[in-house]
Amino acid sequence: MSFEEVKKTVTEIYERVKLESLEERDNLINILHAIQEHYGNYIPLEAAEVLKELTGKSLSEIYEVLTFYTMFSTRRRGKYIIRVCKSLPCHVTGGAAVIEALKNGLGIDYGQTTEDGLFTLEESSCLGLCGVSPVMLINDEAYGNLTPEKVFQIIEEIRERERSDVK
Amino acid sequence: MRKPITVLVSVDSNSVLLGARHFKNYLVDRLAYYNLTELVDVLETGSLGRYDRGVLFLVLPDNTLYGIKNTNDIDRFVEEQLLKGRPVKDLAVEEVKTPKSVEAKKVTEEERIVLKRAGKINPRNIEEYIALDGYQSLAKALKMRPEEIIAEIKESGLRGRGGAGFPTGLKWEFTMKVNAPEKFVICNADEGEPGTFKDRLIMEGDPHSVIEGMLIAGYAVGANKGYVYIRGEYYESVDNLRTAISQAYEYGLLGDNILGSGFSFDLTVRLGAGAYVCGEETALIESIEGKAGRPRLKPPYPPVKGLFQKPTVVNNVETFASVPAILLNGSNWFKSIGTPSSPGTKVFSLCGNLVRRGIVEAPMGTTVADLIYKYGGGIEGGKKLKMVQTGGAAGTFIKAEEISAPMDFDSFKTHGASLGSGVILAIDDSHCAVDVALNLMEFFAHESCGKCTPCREGTRLIVNMLKEFSKGRGSHEMLDNLYNVAYTMQNSAFCGLGQSVPVPLTSLLDRFRDEFEAHIDALECPSGVCKFEKKKKKTKR
Numbered sequence: 001m002s003f004e005e006v007k008k009t010v011t012e013i014y015e016r017v018k019l020e021s022l023e024e025r026d027n028l029i030n031i032l033h034a035i036q037e038h039y040g041n042y043i044p045l046e047a048a049e050v051l052k053e054l055t056g057k058s059l060s061e062i063y064e065v066l067t068f069y070t071m072f073s074t075r076r077r078g079k080y081i082i083r084v085c086k087s088l089p090c091h092v093t094g095g096a097a098v099i100e101a102l103k104n105g106l107g108i109d110y111g112q113t114t115e116d117g118l119f120t121l122e123e124s125s126c127l128g129l130c131g132v133s134p135v136m137l138i139n140d141e142a143y144g145n146l147t148p149e150k151v152f153q154i155i156e157e158i159r160e161r162e163r164s165d166v167k
Numbered sequence: 168m169r170k171p172i173t174v175l176v177s178v179d180s181n182s183v184l185l186g187a188r189h190f191k192n193y194l195v196d197r198l199a200y201y202n203l204t205e206l207v208d209v210l211e212t213g214s215l216g217r218y219d220r221g222v223l224f225l226v227l228p229d230n231t232l233y234g235i236k237n238t239n240d241i242d243r244f245v246e247e248q249l250l251k252g253r254p255v256k257d258l259a260v261e262e263v264k265t266p267k268s269v270e271a272k273k274v275t276e277e278e279r280i281v282l283k284r285a286g287k288i289n290p291r292n293i294e295e296y297i298a299l300d301g302y303q304s305l306a307k308a309l310k311m312r313p314e315e316i317i318a319e320i321k322e323s324g325l326r327g328r329g330g331a332g333f334p335t336g337l338k339w340e341f342t343m344k345v346n347a348p349e350k351f352v353i354c355n356a357d358e359g360e361p362g363t364f365k366d367r368l369i370m371e372g373d374p375h376s377v378i379e380g381m382l383i384a385g386y387a388v389g390a391n392k393g394y395v396y397i398r399g400e401y402y403e404s405v406d407n408l409r410t411a412i413s414q415a416y417e418y419g420l421l422g423d424n425i426l427g428s429g430f431s432f433d434l435t436v437r438l439g440a441g442a443y444v445c446g447e448e449t450a451l452i453e454s455i456e457g458k459a460g461r462p463r464l465k466p467p468y469p470p471v472k473g474l475f476q477k478p479t480v481v482n483n484v485e486t487f488a489s490v491p492a493i494l495l496n497g498s499n500w501f502k503s504i505g506t507p508s509s510p511g512t513k514v515f516s517l518c519g520n521l522v523r524r525g526i527v528e529a530p531m532g533t534t535v536a537d538l539i540y541k542y543g544g545g546i547e548g549g550k551k552l553k554m555v556q557t558g559g560a561a562g563t564f565i566k567a568e569e570i571s572a573p574m575d576f577d578s579f580k581t582h583g584a585s586l587g588s589g590v591i592l593a594i595d596d597s598h599c600a601v602d603v604a605l606n607l608m609e610f611f612a613h614e615s616c617g618k619c620t621p622c623r624e625g626t627r628l629i630v631n632m633l634k635e636f637s638k639g640r641g642s643h644e645m646l647d648n649l650y651n652v653a654y655t656m657q658n659s660a661f662c663g664l665g666q667s668v669p670v671p672l673t674s675l676l677d678r679f680r681d682e683f684e685a686h687i688d689a690l691e692c693p694s695g696v697c698k699f700e701k702k703k704k705k706t707k708r
Contacts, residue, residue, distance in 0.1 A: 022392050022435055023475065028457030029440055033399065061458070068459035068616075069440035071399050083400070087361030088556065089518040091606045092594050125443055125610060126361035126560075127400055130518035131181040131218040131525050140402045144184035 006046040010035060014054050028055065028065060032072055041077040041120070070122070078113045080158060082106075083124035083137040090126075090134040094147065098134045101148035105155050118162060119155070170208040172249065175225040177286060179214040179371045180403045181364070181525075185236075187222045193238050194224075197245045207249060213285035213372020217525035219544070220260050225286065232260045280504075280512050281488045282528045285372025290407050293414040296375040302420055304491035308383045309428040313343055316387040316494065323498035324510040325490070329355055329446075329483030330559065330587045331663070332509075332576040335490075341470035342388040342478045350390035351479040352381050354487055356397040356404065357451055359443040360559035361610060362590035365514040366484035368526050370397070370404040373488065374411035378434065380487030382420070383494060384480055385432045393434045394474075396451050399441055409436055443614035447662050448481040449473075450616065461618045462662035483588075485514055505531030509575035513589050517543045520550065520595040535570040535584060538591045550595035554603075554678070558587025560610060561667035563674040564603075583674070599696035600679035601641075601686055604672060605633040611668050622665030625656040629672065639699035641687045649676060 013034045021027040031051070036043050048062045055062075066072050084099055103109060106119050113120040129135040132144030136151075143154060176182075176191045191209060198204050215223040220234025224244065231254060235241055240258055247255045288295035296302070308316055321336030342350060354377060358366040370377060381393050397405050412434055415421040423431045442460045444450045449463035452474050473479025489511060493501045502510045509531040515538055518524050522544030529538070535555055539545065546552050552567040557574065562585040565572060572582035579585045594603065612626035629652055632645050653669035660666045676683060685693050692699070 020435060022394070022433055025457055025475070026394070026437070026455055029454060030438060033438055033440065055457075057457070064459045065457065069442050071439075071441035086606070087610055088560070088603065088606050089362045089592055092519050092592070092598055092603070123613070124400070124441075125359055125614060126363070128358055128364040128367045128398070129181055129184065130362055130364055130516060132184050133518065133524075135184075137400065142180065142184055144181070 001044065001046075003046050003049070006044055007050045009038060010047045010050040011054065013038060014051070028057070028062075029069075032065065036072060040079070041081055042073045042075060045074055070124075076113075078118050078120035079162075080118055080138050081120045081122060083122050083127070085125070085127050085129075085133070085135050086123045087126040089130040093133045095134040097148050098136070098146045098151055101151040102136070102155075105152050118159070171206055173208045173210060173227040175210050175212045175215075175227065175286065177213065177215040177223045177225075178211040179368055180401075181214065181218050181368075182222050183403070185218060185222050190222050190235055190238070190241060194241055194245070197241060198249075201245065201250060203245075203249060210289050211291070212288060213290050214282075214368045214526060215286040216527060217260075217523045219523045219525070223260065229254075233258045234260045279528050280492045280501075281369060281376070281485055281514050282372065282526075283492065284376065285368065288373070290372055290374055291410050293375060293411065293418060296373070300491075300495060301375055302379055304495040305379050305382050305420070306426060308386055308494055309426055309430060313387045313389065316383065317343060319494060319498050320387075320490065323493045323501040324508075325486070325493060325501065326509065326576060327483055328485035328489065328513070328589070330360070330561075332586070335482065335486055338470055338482070339384060339388050339480060341468070342390075342480050345471055345478040347478050349392075349475075349477050350388055351474045351477055352385045352388070352390045352393040353448075353451065353455070353474065353479055353481045354381055354393070354395040354484060355446065355448060355451060355481055356395050356401070356408075356484045357439045357446045358398060358401075358484070358588070359446050359614075360561070360588045360590065362516055362518050362556070362592045363559055363588045364516050364518075365526060365589055367401055367404050369484050369488050369514070370401075371407050374404075374408045375415065376488040376491060377408070377484055378411055378415055378421070380482075380490035381434065382425070382432055383490050384482065384487065386430050388478070388480055390478075390480065391431055391433065393432065394437050394455055395434070396437045396439060396445070396455060399438045405436060405438065412436065442616070443610075444616040444662070444664055447664055450662070451481065452479065459616075461616045462664075464661075506573070506575050506577075508577055509586075513574065513586065515542075515574070515589045515591055517591050517593075519556075519591075519593040520547050520552075521545070521593050522547050531575040532573045535565065535572050535574060535591065538574065539570060539593055543591065543593065546593060546595050548595070550597060552593060553596040553598060554594050554600070555584075556592040556594070556671065557590065558585035559590045560607060561664070561670055562587040562590060563670055564678060565674070566678050585670070597694060597696075599692050599694040600675050600682040601633060601636045601692070602694075602696045604675045605630065605637055607671055608633055608668070611664075615665065619659075619661035619665060621656045621660045622662075622668070625652050625660070625665070626668060628652050629668075636683060636686050637692075637697040639686060639690050639692075639697070641683065643684075643687060646676070646680075646683055646687070 017031045110123045134146045135144045178187045221236035224233040247253050325335045326332040445454045445460040447462045450460040454460040469479040505511045512528050514528045527542045554564050556564050572584035608629045612630045615622045615626050617623045657669040
C-alpha cells in the first residue's frame with residue numbers, strides 16, 4: 001500500500017465525514033472511526049500523516065488520539081476483534097471462566113492476534129449488556145449469557161465458516 | 168391503520184442477544200403461513216424490562232406478556248393465542264408493577280416518566296412518538312419565555328441522573344445568563360459505568376424523548392447546536408438515535424425555524440472510542456474537539472466555558488428524557504413522585520446474581536431490598552446475598568443487612584448507599600471481597616487517563632497490593648496502606664474519576680475487614696475464590 005493510495009483514500013473519507021459536522025474542528029474522532037472501518041480494524045500510520053496536512057494538527061496530537069482510545073489501533077488486528085467484558089457484573093456471573101475459555105480456545109492472551117490472522121482478543125469494560133452477562137462483542141455483534149462451552153462453540157462456528165469460505 | 172391485534176416484540180440490544188430478531192422474522196413467517204397477516208401487526212419496540220424469560224412479546228389489546236425462548240414457543244403462541252384466542256399459560260409472564268411511592272400514594276404504574284413509551288412504541292417511527300404526546304412539550308416550551316422554562320425545571324427539583332445529582336435548572340440558568348453569541352447543548356451518552364445500561368435502553372426504546380429534552384434545553388439557554396456523545400460500542404443506540412435525528416429533521420423539529428417559532432437547532436451524533444474517563448464532562452468535551460479525552464481543570468465550568476470555550480450545558484440521557492414530561496405536566500406533578508429532596512423516578516439497572524436481571528423505573532426512595540427482591544426476584548440459584556454495590560463502579564458496597572437503605576440522592580449521607588447512575592449489582596455469598604475489590608480496581612487502573620499522578624500511580628499501587636492479598640501475601644501494614652492511598656487519591660486526584668476510586672474500595676475494606684484479615688492471619692480465602700501460592704522455601708542467593 002503506497003503513501004499515495006492512503007492519501008487518496010483518507011482524503012476522500014475526510015471530505016465525506018466533514019459534511020456531517022456542525023463545527024470545523026469537531027470531527028477528528030469520527031474521521032478516525034471511518035478510516036478504521038475502511039481498512040478493517042486498524043488505522044495505518046500513514047493516515048496520520050495525511051490527516052496532519054488536512055486538519056493542520058500536529059502529528060503528535062493525532063498520534064495521541066490514536067493511542068489514547070482503546071477502540072483504535074495502529075497495528076493490524078484480526079478479522080474478528082473479540083472484546084470480552086472484564087467488569088464486575090460479568091465477573092460475578094461467571095466472567096472469569098469465560099475469559100479463561102477464550103484464552104484457551106484461541107491460544108492467545110489479551111492484545112494478541114491468532115496466527116491465522118482471524119482473531120484478536122481485547123479486554124473491555126462494561127458493554128452495557130449486563131442483563132445477559134457475561135458478555136462479549138465480536139466486531140459489532142454481541143453474545144450474551146456466555147459459558148465456557150458456548151465460547152468454544154462460537155469460535156468453532158466462525159472458524160468453520162471461514163474454512164468453507166476459503167473453499 | 169393498525170390491525171386488530173398487535174404483537175410488540177422487544178428488540179433492544181439485550182433481547183437481540185436472546186434471539187429477538189430471529190424470533191420476530193419467524194413469527195412473521197408463521198403469520199403468513201396461517202393467513203393472519205391482515206389481522207396481526209408485528210412491531211419492534213424497546214425493552215420491556217426483563218431478560219430472564221427470553222424475548223418478550225406483548226399482545227395488544229389483551230395486554231398479555233409472553234416470554235419466548237425458542238421457535239416451538241412461537242408455534243404454540245401462534246396456534247393457541249392468535250388462532251384460538253386462548254392464553255398460553257406457561258409462557259405468560261406476570262408483569263412487574265411499578266410500585267406506589269410511600270410518600271405519594273396517588274402515583275400509579277401509568278406514571279412511568281422516562282420509560283413511559285419504551286416498550287410501547289416503535290422507536291424508529293417518529294409518528295408513534297408524536298401519537299403519545301411526543302413533541303407536545305417542545306411546542307409548549309416554544310411559547311414560553313426561557314426564564315419561565317428554567318423556573319419550572321428549578322421548581323420541579325430535577326437533579327442530574329448521570330450520577331452527581333446536580334440541580335438541572337440551576338445548571339441551565341448559569342448557561343442562560345452568560346452572554347455569548349454561540350452556546351452548545353451536549354447529551355452525555357457515554358455510559359461506561361459497569362452495571363449501567365439504562366441510557367442504552369432509553370436511547371434504544373425512546374430516542375425522541377432525548378432529542379425533545381435537548382431541544383427544550385437549547386431553547387431555554389439560548390443554544391443552537393447540540394451533540395449526543397455516545398459510546399462507540401453502543402451500535403444499536405447510535406443507529407436508533409441517528410434515525411430519530413433524521414426523522415426529526417424531516418418533520419421540521421430540528422433545523423431552521425422550528426414550528427415557526429424562529430428558534431433553530433442542529434443536532435448530531437459523536438462517537439466515543441473506548442475511554443471510561445470520557446464520561447467526565449470536560450473530558451467528553453475534549454473528545455468532541457478531537458483530542459485525547461483528558462479532563463480539564465475546573466473552574467471554569469462548562470456552563471461558562473465548555474465546548475470550543477463556549478457556554479455549554481452537559482446533561483445525561485435520562486435527565487434530558489425526564490424534561491418533556493415535567494414541562495407538560497408541571498413541577499408539582501413531578502414533585503408528587505419520589506422524595507422531597509429527590510423528586511421523580513429513577514431508572515435502575517438490576518444486574519449480578521439476580522433471578523430477574525433487567526431494568527425498572529421506580530420512584531426515588533425505593534429501597535435496595537425492594538429492588539432486589541420485588542423487582543429482581545431475589546438471588547439466583549438459592550444462594551445467599553452477600554453484598555450489593557449501589558450506584559455503579561464508583562458506588563458503595565453495602566452488606567446484606569443494610570439493604571433497607573432507600574435509593575435517593577441523600578441516602579449516601581445517612582445509609583452509606585449511593586444512588587449514582589442507578590446500578591443495583593447483587594453479589595452472592597460464593598464471592599470473595601478481596602477478589603471483588605481487585606476486579607474493580609483493575610478496572611480503574613485500566614481506565615485511568617494518566618493525566619495526574621495520584622490516579623495513575625494510585626490505582627496501580629492499589630491493584631498491586633490487592634493482588635498480594637489474593638495470593639495470600641497481604642499484611643496488616645498493607646491494609647493500612649490501602650486506606651492511605653485511597654485517601655490521598657480522594658483528596659488530590661485531578662477529576663471526579665480519580666477522586667471516587669476510594670469510595671468502593673474503602674466501603675469494602677470497612678465492611679468486609681474480617682475477610683481481608685482472614686487472608687492475612689488465617690492464610691485462607693473464606694469463600695475459596697483466591698488461589699494462594701504455596702510459600703516458596705527461601706533459597707540461597
